[in-house]
Amino acid sequence: MRERELHTLHKNDLRGEIEIHSDLLSVIPSALSRRRALKTGREKQEEMIDKKGKDTECLLCHPMEKKPIGTSEHRVLVPDRVGCFENDFPYLSGDQQVIYLWHSDEMKRTKGLHRVKLTHFGMSELFWLTKGCTILGRAYDAPQSTYDLMRIVAGFNVGRLAGQSIPHFHIQYGWEVALEKRSIGAKELDLYFDELESVDLILFRNDIVSIVAPWTPKGQFALEVYFHNKYEFTELDDNDLALFTILGNAIVKKYLSLGIQNLNIVFASSPAGRKVEPLVAHFVPRVNMTALYEIRGVNVVDTPPQKIAEEFRRYGGDGEDAINWTDLCRQADSFDPDATFEREMSAMIERRNSDDIKSHSPASKESRTKPPSRRKKLRS
Numbered sequence: 001m002r003e004r005e006l007h008t009l010h011k012n013d014l015r016g017e018i019e020i021h022s023d024l025l026s027v028i029p030s031a032l033s034r035r036r037a038l039k040t041g042r043e044k045q046e047e048m049i050d051k052k053g054k055d056t057e058c059l060l061c062h063p064m065e066k067k068p069i070g071t072s073e074h075r076v077l078v079p080d081r082v083g084c085f086e087n088d089f090p091y092l093s094g095d096q097q098v099i100y101l102w103h104s105d106e107m108k109r110t111k112g113l114h115r116v117k118l119t120h121f122g123m124s125e126l127f128w129l130t131k132g133c134t135i136l137g138r139a140y141d142a143p144q145s146t147y148d149l150m151r152i153v154a155g156f157n158v159g160r161l162a163g164q165s166i167p168h169f170h171i172q173y174g175w176e177v178a179l180e181k182r183s184i185g186a187k188e189l190d191l192y193f194d195e196l197e198s199v200d201l202i203l204f205r206n207d208i209v210s211i212v213a214p215w216t217p218k219g220q221f222a223l224e225v226y227f228h229n230k231y232e233f234t235e236l237d238d239n240d241l242a243l244f245t246i247l248g249n250a251i252v253k254k255y256l257s258l259g260i261q262n263l264n265i266v267f268a269s270s271p272a273g274r275k276v277e278p279l280v281a282h283f284v285p286r287v288n289m290t291a292l293y294e295i296r297g298v299n300v301v302d303t304p305p306q307k308i309a310e311e312f313r314r315y316g317g318d319g320e321d322a323i324n325w326t327d328l329c330r331q332a333d334s335f336d337p338d339a340t341f342e343r344e345m346s347a348m349i350e351r352r353n354s355d356d357i358k359s360h361s362p363a364s365k366e367s368r369t370k371p372p373s374r375r376k377k378l379r380s
Helices: 106-112 123-139 188-200 238-257 305-314 327-334 338-361 362-369
Strands: 009-011 018-024 030-033 075-078 082-086 092-103 148-156 169-175 202-205 210-211 222-225 263-268 279-285 299-301
Touching: 009 188, 018 169, 082 123, 092 123, 106 338, 123 148, 123 169, 123 238, 123 338, 188 202, 202 305, 202 327, 210 238, 222 238, 222 263, 238 279, 238 327, 238 338
Parallel strands: 030 299
Antiparallel strands: 009 018, 018 030, 075 082, 082 092, 092 169, 148 169, 148 263, 202 210, 210 222, 222 279, 263 279
């Protein structure tokens, strides 16, 4: 049977071990290696390290005390939920901010909200930090004296390989100039999703979102969540954020089951006031340092799109059957962000208190102070 001709999904004609993929929405192509796919999962990843007692020195736990004089000031975006300050070393054109979970109670803040490892990356981060970005985005006045198209960039860097510089979860938000002045029509988008479905890469689709194993993946087991009929980041309302939170939490659990500890979650959208490309959340695990080809502007990826789709259809992150996306969408309808914040914060405080008790127990002290036993070497 003759393969369907694809117009929005592209690959090289040269037959061999390497396929180069690009598509209607990709900015740069991806090099997919069949041989590299065989070693998927062999790279042992280390958790993000946080030295003991580091919460007392943490910049995001104590921004008012730890930020140098003359730098940007901490401010509260949502009382006892979200704080932020302006990035003192920006790389974006406008209003770049660091946003983090916040509580006025220092004990709750340092014991309950100081979280570092992907294992502890919770629904509170996904909902409240993304909500903080929407609050800032709606309040920002884009420059009027320019012909540049401005759009929001927002995302999480979790883990060393993903670029996490501060051992405390946060989201980066800012505005960039959209240099690629492209415009994608509704018919092209419909064709794009139709072709993704024809090659079996749409894992789930309803009236609100499409969950896609990307034709041009940006990283190993990358996944994309598209929001239908939304083009700008600021269009996300609390219902959208609840759905993103529930879906994102399931995706993170899946990554943890695959041994992944480094993850970028990045939103891409259209410039302000334009409808040129759909709003999408990119989930991009990082398993390698930057390769030579990536310096040239081509992502080097170990997992072809069909392998990504196969893995996400195989089983979920807690050992259960394949992720039930329909059930997750129903859960989002009853999601309570405030109750979730309090529950996850309390659970972390309890874990920290338990660890403190263990570290101060006589057995623990003895194991730290007692020198290792050495057998005397017998002389012949």
